[in-house]
Every structure is written in structure tokens, then in C-alpha cells.
Amino acid sequence: MSTARTLVDDRRTLVGVLGALVAVIALLLFVDLPGSDLVTVGALERALQAATPIALAAIGGLYAEKSGVFNIGLEGFMIFGALVGAAVAWLLAGGDGITQAHLWAAFVAVALVSGVLATLFAVLLIRYEANQIVAGLAVWFIGLGFGPFAATVLWGGVSSPSLPNIDAVSVPVLAEIPVLGRLFFDASPLVLLTIVVAVAAWVVLFRTRYGYWVQAAGENPEALDTAGVDVNRVRYATVIFSGVMAGLGGAVLSIGIGSGFTGTGVTMVDGRGWIAIVAYLFGNYNPLGTYGASLLFGAMDMLQIQLQTIGISLPGSITGLFPYVAVLVVLVGVGYTRVPSAVGESYDTEE
């Protein structure tokens, strides 16, 4: 049985996310657009893809914040992940003929490298009590600097050459199911894996002892400490997890569904790490709600593309702002998120 609290939270989250989805659909009906052209299976498929990197980073960030550490550096970790994924795949293959095995190996490498970087970050935050907002911003700056720098060293330019990505997996019979088949059974395995991760993250957070510890570490670390659980160990785990997840999210962008690393401007990650933070806030720290919110942002992206495709003539520079405006509308409309009370405070057992 679910406990009352999570039920209440779940319901509020669900209501929020569903409400927003309904609002989008209602908007479409209201303005009497050719809905069938607008909401195509392809668009939904792309929305799922677009949601994937955001959801991965968001679930990681959610765990960190739930345990009391605001990892505002998600964007930076995503940049590192994107770069390392592209670089490892490229180096493993010796620059050419990158195979699926190389790509999967690169994902493993991303997890390892992000894990190492996140460990350093966690030591600064936890052991040396760094200001979380500042250190997180620093990770972003560092990513923006060293990401393109490393690309230049490797490839002679801030971007990688065009790289292949993970093949879609088609499940024989299931893929034939009308809409769902194409969405889930003839899709990138990363899309499916992310959904699995979201469900697993929910189960772990609300149904296992580790999940209880994570929640307690963020809400009342002393209570956890006096229960004999090492608060900082819990926090190390979540911060490292968040770094790894954000790194993987970045790798999804570069070699999962994208085609290499782009290092110009704000890099190819392009604010998705920030959106990820909003996604878990909007999901009210519930992994499933967070996935839903990520999907909503993916859908917003696709919506503006579909609008362009069917010729609704809004200037591109304005439709491109849809997701950001959506974030504001969401936050203002549902600004209820309850931040864990110990977020941002370091925890010392003695002294």
C-alpha cells in the first residue's frame, strides 16, 4: 500500500502534469488547428526522444536534491557526458567505422567518467561544504569551457565529426501494434530504458530503505543520523548518481539519438540541464511525475515544430521560446513544490 503522503503528492503531481497536457490539447482544439496533422505518431515519437535526455538528468537531480544537495550543475554534467560519449566512441573506433558496440562501450565510459567527476564534485560539496548553487554554476562554466576545448584538442574544432547513434530496436510482434508499437517497440532502446529507469527510481525512492534514507537525508538529516545511517554516505551516493545520470543524458544527445558533439555557443545541450531541474520541480520530486514533466517539455518542443511544419506562421524565434514560457506558466500555475527542508545545508555529525 502506498503511504498517504506519497499518494497525496503523487496525485497532485499527476493532476499538475495531466492538467498541463490537457491544457495543451485544449489549446489545440480551441484554436481549431488541424489536429491530426499536428499530433502525429512521429511527433509523439520525437517527443519521447526529446524527453529522454531531460528525464535522465532530472531523475538524477531529483535524487540529489531529495537527499539535501541541490545539484545545479546538471547542465555542466550533461556537457561532459555528451563530449565524453562522442570522444570515447570515436577513439575506440580509431576515428572511423564506429559500431554499435563502440557506442554502448562509450555509454559505459560516460557513466564511469561522469561518476569520477561527480565524485570530485560531491567531495567539494559534502566534505568541503561548498556552496551548492555556486559550485553547480561552476560545473556549468567548466563544462562550457573545457567541453569545446577538449573537442578542439581531439578534433581540431569545437565540434566532433558526424557520428552514428544507437540503432532502434524493433520487437518483432509488438512493433506491429498500431501507434504504441511504433512508439515503444520500434524505438531507440534508450527511450525504453529511460522509462524503466523512471519506474525503478520511483520504486527505490518510495518503496525501499535506501529511498527512505534519501528522503530523510534531505528533510531531517539529524533524524537519519540518529537512526544510525550515515547521512553523508547517502548524499555521496545521490550526488554521484545525479552526475552519472546527467552525463548519460548528455551522451544520449551526442551518441544516443543525436549525431555527435557540437560545441559552439551554449553547446548542443542547449539548456536541457536547466529544463531538467524544472522537470523534477514540476514533477514535485516524484520520478514518475518528473518523467511526465520531461515528456511535457519534449512535447512542447515538438508542438512548436509541428506548428511550423503545418504552416502556422509564428516567427521561429518566438515559437522557439515555447518551452521556456511553458516552464513559467507551469511554475506560476502550480508553484507548490515543497523543497526538502535541509537542501543546501551541509551536515556534520560532530561540531
Next chain:
Amino acid sequence: MTDTTAPAVQLTDITKRFGDVVANDSVDLTLDRGSIHAVVGENGAGKTTLMNVLYGLYEPNEGTIAVDGEPRSFDSPRDAIAAGIGMIHQHFQLVDNMTVLQNVVLGHEPSSRGLVDEQAARRRITEICDTYGFSVDEHLDTPIEELGLGIQQHVEIVKSLYRGADTLILDEPTAVLTPQEVEGLFDVMEALTADGRSLIFITHKLDEAMHAADDITVLRDGSAVGTVDAAETSQNELARMMVGREVLFDVDSAEGTPGEVALTVDGVTVRDERGLEQARDVSLSVREGEILGIAGVEGNGQQELIEAITGMRTPERGTVSLQGRDITELSRRRRIEDGISYVPGDRLEEGLVQDYTLVRNALLSNQTMDAFSDGLFLDWQRIGDHADEIIDEYDVRPRNPEATAKSLSGGNQQKFIVGRELERDPSVLVAAHPTRGVDIGSIEFIHQRFQDMREAGVAILLVSSKLDEVQKLSDRTAVMYEGSVVDTVDPDDVTEEELGLLMAGRARDGTERAASGVEGDA
């Protein structure tokens, strides 16, 4: 196996230092199996520190701990818990937004196939509750934040028992309870010892220690002054041991000579941030030179009421008037300027900025006073002088205006706040729990100041959950229960027991009041 004749806990020569502060100075303490051992002492005497050492939170600099005759050293509470020690902290160690069940099992979750086995947990908790008569199992799926402090405390005890504690440490468990709830707690404590468990009971209240405990150890300035048999000691002896001198228990409560009505509250209803009606249709008035006490268990609307009076909160209905002038719509700042001083119940969060020096804190709530600015700019010189004055007059220690507020002990913090608020020459003083967690010496001092103010014609509204304080200071006592004033009495005409009944929502003769469905005590 454990030696059943050995004491449950034996602390020998425990010394714990924090930098230069010696919080515990070679303290000995013997807790006999199946007994209740009270530890008393002034603020900062080292009680909590000693218990934290026993619970594995602090490592002692010197000394040994033996549990059931076996020497132990605890690196963390986990070790202590494994040795059968449980602690109910002064501030509850509960996770507000997790449920009772999750809180009880935290750190000791029964798991099956990787998931927490809620059914098993439920069964165990119900078992414990049945054994000792707790009603905690009725709220297993309720988040802690939705429960009252009394129940929360029971959750804490159940939590310790769930972890298999044989020895329970209760750090000031009665501070937030009604007299009836205190009796209920004592019943639970008795049931626990009858079951062979041993208890350490920390308190400031000497009568409680004498009533509930078998042995009493007195700490002063980090050292154990002595251990006495509860049946053979007296309040005066204990007080002398604690303070190191005689303490007068009967401060003379000279009758004031009330003048004009200074503060009137008429039909005020206040909601809290969750939108719940906390104070309901409250009317009362305070005259110049009068102390009106408001008694009541915390959470019965007193806080919301005084916030409506002091301008921290806007009432939903009703009016607040100062000297006959309607001030309901005035901002907090205007009310300060118009002469309402406020000693808040939450001194750590509201009364002082912890990271500010005392000088900077002297300006808090005085920002717009002409005395401290030369028109445009603040005059830090004068503010500094004012801080010195407060420190002098109110005996704030250390006498260092550059010390940060957080470095002061609770009692000294409180004296500073009282000083700051009284020095403004208010016409009305609202004070919430002005002596909570404050040691006896400081209590005496603060009470005296209140009485001086009364003499000087200030109207004082005193909210306190300490009955003795209300009884002693106030000229009239209003009792609040579930948001309403259930009765206003002359403190000389009622006993503490009668007040306690009123506070629990009953008429003075013990019958249930019609007002609302009332949860009686056990």
C-alpha cells in the same frame, strides 16, 4: 550474555570538550536496571552533551561507558542502538513529511526482496503500541507534520522501542506537554520500567524529577554535583545543588493597579498558512499595568492570536485596538512604532539574527526609531551604545557586544531580546514563552523585569504553556483551547489542576465542555 545484576548503564569519568568549553567534566552516572534516573541542571550544564555521548553522537575525550556491565565504545548511534540504547531528543528527530510508519522504521526497515516490508512493520508497531498503550498505530500513514507534539513524542518513544531499546533517554520530554499529557507520559514511563527497561529522564522541572524518578543526578557547569534518592530530597536541596545558592521559589506577586484599557481584541479569527482557522472569535482586553496570562497547550491558537495582535499576521475577522484606536490594518512596523513590543516564542528564528553581532541585533525591530538614525543614515555609534546598555542592564553574558547571537546560550539570548523589547518603552508588551528553555537564574530575572514593567504601567499579554509561570505573574488568566478562550479566571482562585483541565478542553470540574469533540487524556 548480559550480566543482569550489573547496572543498565554505567558512565565513568566522562569528559567532553568543545574547544575551550568543557561541556562534561569527568561525570559519573549509574543507571540501575528497571529504574528511572533523572538528570537535572541549568541550561548549558551539560545534560544533552552527556546523553549525546552515551548515544554515540559524540565521542568523549575521556571516560568509559559500560552497558550491562560490558565496556563499550560507540562510534555512531548505530552502535548505541545495537547496544539497546534509544534516545528521545529535546527536538524531535522526526522527518516531517514522512509518515509515522516510515519514521518509526527509519534505519531499521524490514525488507523483503529489496522492498520495505510494510506489513511486517505494521505488525511490529501495533504489537508495541498494544503492550504500552500508545495510540500511535492509529496514525501510521499520517505524515508527522499533521500530528500534535504529544503524539510525535509517542512516535519517538515507539521508534526507540522498535529498535529494541532497553535503555531510553528522554531529553526534556515534558516541555511541550499539558499537565495531563505529562501524567500520561509518566504512566508510559512506569509501564516501561515495569517491563524491565531503564530510563534516563532529563528535565528542568524539579518537581517532575522528584515525582517520576528513582534517582536524581544534578549537573552544574559540566560536573556532576551529586546523585540523590528522589524520595529523600527536596526541591530546595536540588535547586541549591543546581544553582549553587538558595533560590526563592515564591516571587512576590504584588497586585498591580490596572489603569485604562490599552489593548483590545474583539472577535478576532485567524487562519494559519494552511488556511486552517487557528484562533476563533477571540475577544479580550488588557489594561495598563496589568498582566493578562494566556494559558494553553501549544497549538491551540495562542501563536496565531498574538501574531494578529503584533501585526505578523492579518486576522480574517475582528478588530485589534490600541488605546481605543483600530490598528487591525496597520503593518507590523507601524505597530512597533506605536508602542507594541513583542518577545517572540521562537527566539532562534525570529528574535535574533543568529549570525549578527549583538550590536546589529540591537537594531532588530528598532530600524525606524529616530534615536538610531540621523535622518538618512543609521548611527552605528548610538546603536552600539544601546547594545552595551542592554548587555549591562539585563546581565547578558558574555559582555561582548561584538559576539554573534548564536554564540550565546539560550538564556542569555532571551535576556537580550527581553532587554531590547523592554528598553523601547512600549505601551503594550506581548511575550510568548519568555522563559522556555531558560535556566532558573534567568527566569527569576525575566519575571522580575515583567513585574517592573507592570508597575510602570505597561499592559502585558503573556502567553505561556508553563502553568506556574502564568499562575505566578498574571493578574487574570485566559485559557485557550482549540482556538477559543474557554474561560478567564483569577489565578488566585484556581489550582494548577483546574487550569490543566481547562487547557485540556474540560470544565473546571472535569466534565467535558460542550465546545467541541474533545480528545480526553488517558
Next chain:
Amino acid sequence: LSGGDSEETTTTAADDGGGDDSETSGETTESGGSGGETTNVAIVSSPAGFGDQAFNDLALQGLQTAAEEYDIEIQQVEETNQSNYQTVQSRLAESTNPDYDLVVLVSYNHTQALQTNAEAYPDQNWMLINDSVDQPNVAGYTWANHQMSFQAGVLAGTMTTRELSYEGNSLDPDSSTVGFVGGVDGSLINAFERSYRAGVEWVDENVDVRVGYIGNYTDTQTANNIATSQYDAGADIVYHAAAAAGQGVFQAAQDANRFAIGVDADQSVTLPEYEDVIMGSAVKYINEGTYEVAEATVQDNWSAVQGANILGLEEDAVRVVLGQAVGGELPDVVTENLEAAREAIINGDVTVPCSASGC
């Protein structure tokens, strides 16, 4: 994938610009010491930066070609903040070690700053790509983006109603829809879009053109999504004007088994992994422009290049080249239409909307 090592083949321009660059300057530093009259050229990027596989790289490539023939030392300056162009330009103009003989400025983002600096530093020669400043020391080079995009439209408009099949990719003759993916929705790329539309309509008024803008020139993922959305909506062929992000369009074409048209360079050559979907590319020979100006600088022949040079179909400076793989499969009508359109534009029978530099 085609043979050869991918570093060499993916982005000719980028590789020359980056990987080999340290070598290049290393060499020239030595040759500078060897006594000859070394010509120093600096090139400042546009906000897109080098490695864009578009005009920054092409411009650089032209200089590098020149450096192979003449004693030229190239200093590459990547600066992506427009507000810094003022200073970068003046710092380069003031530089005495080396004293630059020519400063090449990529893109119109430099125009405003150059208006001040061209006057402030009359002795410094400047080349401005994609705009011009009316000063004797400025050589403005603008390529007729609109004309080449019109040509791209002709290619797309001609093929969308025809049959074609190449290595599993095909056109749907029943659908007469084509697509366009732009970078930033603004005057510059709007010129590509409108001219492309005009080209499509010039062939066949009934063809539907789907349009989408990415919002930047870097997000390949969004480019891919837009193109896929257009293929879903029936587009056979998608033309992009999105610099580096355009790769996403080719990727989408491969996934949809449709075709695409590249831009700036012959992308079936520069991105051979996509040669099976690249039907053709709208090419502008920026490299020839920078080569020309570099050569004129070496030969002290500034007057030949000074002023506003608008290079279009007439000058053979822009055109549509057919893809190296797919091109051979295209029917002759394509070449015929392209040529007819070219002539009509040159002799004024057809007016291409917008201008070389924007709309």
C-alpha cells in the same frame, strides 16, 4: 561509409582549419624567419565559430589554399561575441608583431564595428564576407544566397513529383511537398527560404513547401526533428540553411529514406556518410573569394578586389551541384531546369526575391 579516414573526409574545411592548423602556422613561422616577404593574414570568425562546416571553414580554406602557393601566414581568431568585434578588429589593426596585411572578417556581424574601424585604421586592409562597407580599404564580398537557394528550389520542385530510388531511399511521385530547415529565423535565412520557395514555385506552383527554423545553428537534434516532421508531413526533399546543425537534416533523411539538399559546400563530398541522401548542394565558393583577396594582397593588387563584390550565378560564384552519389541518378530534366532558371535569372526574366544579404 566511403573509404578513407573520416577525419580527412567528414569536414574538409574543419580539419584543415583545426587539426592541420598548428602545423600550418608552425611551418609559416619558420618560413617567416627565412627572410621572404611574408604576408600576414588574420581571419576572425563569425559568432558560429570555426568548425561550422559552412562559411567560416570555407573562408579559412580559401586562405589555406592561398598559403600553399604564396608565403602567407594565417592567424585564426575565433571570437563568438559580436560585442567584442570592435576590439578584436582594432587590436588586430594595431598589431605590429606581426603587422597584418589583411584582416578577413567573416559575416555581417562585423559590419557595424568595421564601419568605425575602417575609418579609424585607413592603412589596414579588410575583407568583409557577406556585407560591405563603403571604404577604400574594404573588400566586401557577398554571395548571392538567394540565387543559389532559388536553384535549390528548382532542384526540389523538379524532383518532388518524379520517381527516384537510390539505395533504399526514394521519392514519392504522388506527394508534391518539399521542406526547408533554417537556422535562425531572421532576415539572412529568410532570404534562403523565400528564394527557395520561389524556385520551387517557378517549377511547379502546386508544390507545398514546409518550413521550420531551429533557432540556432548548432542544435542538430532539433534540425533532425524538424526535418523528420516535414518528411512525416509528406516532404520528399528537404533543403537546409542551418550550417553545422544541418547534419541533423541528413540524418533525418536517412531515417525517412528520403532526400535532402545541402548548402554552402558540396556536402555530399564534405559529409560522405550522407552522400546517399544528398541530392545536391547549393554551393557558394567563398573559398575562391578569400583566395582571390589573399592573392590580391600578396600581389599588391588591392584595387582589383576593393569595393562591394556581389557574386552570383552570373559570376559562377554560386550554383547547385548535384550530389556525388545521387547526382548520377537524376533525370536530365534537372540539369535542364537548373540551366533554364540560371539564364532566366541572369537575363532578368525572373526576379529572385530578397537580396544577396537578406530579406
Next chain:
Amino acid sequence: MSDAATGVRSLADRIADHMLDASVLERVVIALVATALALLIGAVIVAASGYDAVEFVSSLVYGAVGNASNLAFMLRQSSMLILTGVAVAVAFRAGVFNIGVQGQFVVGGFAATLGILFAAPLLPNSSISAVPLMALAALLALAAGGAYGALPGMMKVYAGANEVITTIMLNFIASGVVYFLLDAYLRPEGAAAPNTEQFPDYVGLPGLVFESPSFSILGLGVALLTVAVVYLVMDRTGFGYDLVTSGYQEPAAKYSGVDPKRMIVRTMTISGMIAGLAGALFAIMILGYYSDPNTFPTFGFDAIAVSLLAANNPLGVIPAGLLFGGLDAGGQYIGFTLDVPSELVDGVIGLIVLFVAAPELFRAAGRYTSLGGDRE
């Protein structure tokens, strides 16, 4: 008049006191060590990547202060960073995380531009108009920046929307909308670039000390004056006390008569106003026209680093702004003199911020090497 004199003297005393304060001293040491360490790591990376590390560092320094024009460029960047840094500091001090300085800066500059472009034709076309035009531009920038800052403040107060997120979103939105308006309505006929017309010649700050078309010592003066005003307000006025108290401990501020909601909105407004003023300075002193904000330097983000390096102390923003301005200028110089990619400097700045965020790290190192004092 003597009032003012004593005011100044006691202000000077207080500043001196602050500087001698151990925690300030420690702060300075940490900032210096963090910078040195970050540069060292940068140099090691440079060397590891096969470039010349010594040249890297010496070019960095030369690019910042090596000659008059380099110095002018550094001071120009520093002026912007000091202004935006103070904008950030005001908000952070009050406990409000205004990450939206970049957007407020963009909007402020845009408002200033509109003022100049629309009012210029109404005024005589000569230098008499310069001062009124620039004053108008500054006022509009203050108003627009303030309003754009107040917006997330109100979102926070009335809807509980986390300001870290809303301000980041508003940054994206500011750039997008300003770009759109600029490209659609302000681009001169026939021009390709999304730039407005050039401002009239007489609009601009005189170079005075430096002969740079994009830097005037007056710009630095504006920045320093702003710092002084902010410092005075924070340290010497009741309002400043309220603001700082809100940042330290909101319940205490509320207890003392501060309306927390109004304080948040006010703080955001002031922060936004300063950011807006920075935008006006950017448009007038640096650009002389206005352009696509997506191509602007990220002063608003770097300002966060500046403010943090200064421990959100308005006075500390001055040295921190100078440092980052120097890194910026040095970085650009490296970009066009060495082959070392200039992104490296951005990474080094990130490292500085990271180290500054963790003073404990240096305290621990200090204890370990027994160099530092043993605090706590």
C-alpha cells in the same frame, strides 16, 4: 557640510575596519589562492594538450594589462562585470537568487536603445542632445531592467515560483523576444544583420584617459559610483539593514517589521535596475547600436562568479570584477595570438568559481600545511 565630511570619514573607517576583519582577509586570501590554483590547473591542461603553458600564462597577463589598449579592454570588461556583479550581489545578499541578470541586462540595453533611437530625431542633431538622450536612455534602462527583475520577484511572492528557475527561463525569453523585435522592426531597410541603426555620433562616453572607441573611464566611474551607492545603502540605511537581514534570516526580518514579500520584489527590482543600467552602458559605451542578444557576452552569468568571489559584498565586487575582466581580456588575446583555444579561459573561470565556492577546502589545506590560522 561637515556632516557629509564626517559621513565620508566614518565610511572610510568602516571600510578599513572591514578590510582588517579576519574573515575579509581570509576571503581575499581564498580568492587569490583559488585564482592561482585554477590558473595552475589551466596551465597544466595547456601543457598536457601539447601547448606552451608559460606562453599561455604570460599571454594571459599581457593581454590584460600589457599595453594601454589591452588595459582599456580589460577595464571595459571589468566595468560591465562590476555593474552586473553588484546587481547579483544585491539580490544574493537579500537571499534571492537572481540568476536573471543577463536577461535584465539585455532588456535594459534594449530599452535604452529604443529611447535613443526614438528620441534622437526629436532633439537637435548635435552634441547638446547627448546628455539628455543618455539620461533618458539610462532612465528607461533602469525602468525596464527593474520591471524585468520585478517580474520573477512577483512570481515568487504570489505564486511560489522558484526564482532560480524563472530567472533562467526569463533570460532565454529576453534574448528571444529582443532578437525578434530587433530583426522585425528595428533592422534598417536593406541591412542583413539583425542590428539597429548606429546611434547618433554624439551619443557615447568620451574616451578621456584611454583612446578606445568602446571604453571610457566614465563607464568605469558609473560602475564604481553604483558600487558606492549600493554599499552605503546596504551598510548605513534602515532599508539596507532590512535587506541584508532578510537574506540572513527571513523570519527575523519579518519579526522586525519587514514585509518579506515586498522585500523580495523590491530586491529583485533594484537588482534588475542595476542590471538594466549595465545594459544601457553596454549599448552606449560598447556597441553604439544594439544587436542580437544571443551574440552578447554573458556578463550576467559571469557576474554571478564575480559576486560570489566577492562573497556578495558590494565592495569586494570591485577587485573581483577587475580580476574577471582581466581574465576575459587575457583570454581574448590568447585567442588571437596563440593556438590555444580560448574556451580554456572559460574553463579556468569555472574552476575559480568552483574553488571559491569551497572555502573549507583551503582552510583544510591551510590546516594541513599549518600555514593558515586554525579557525574554529
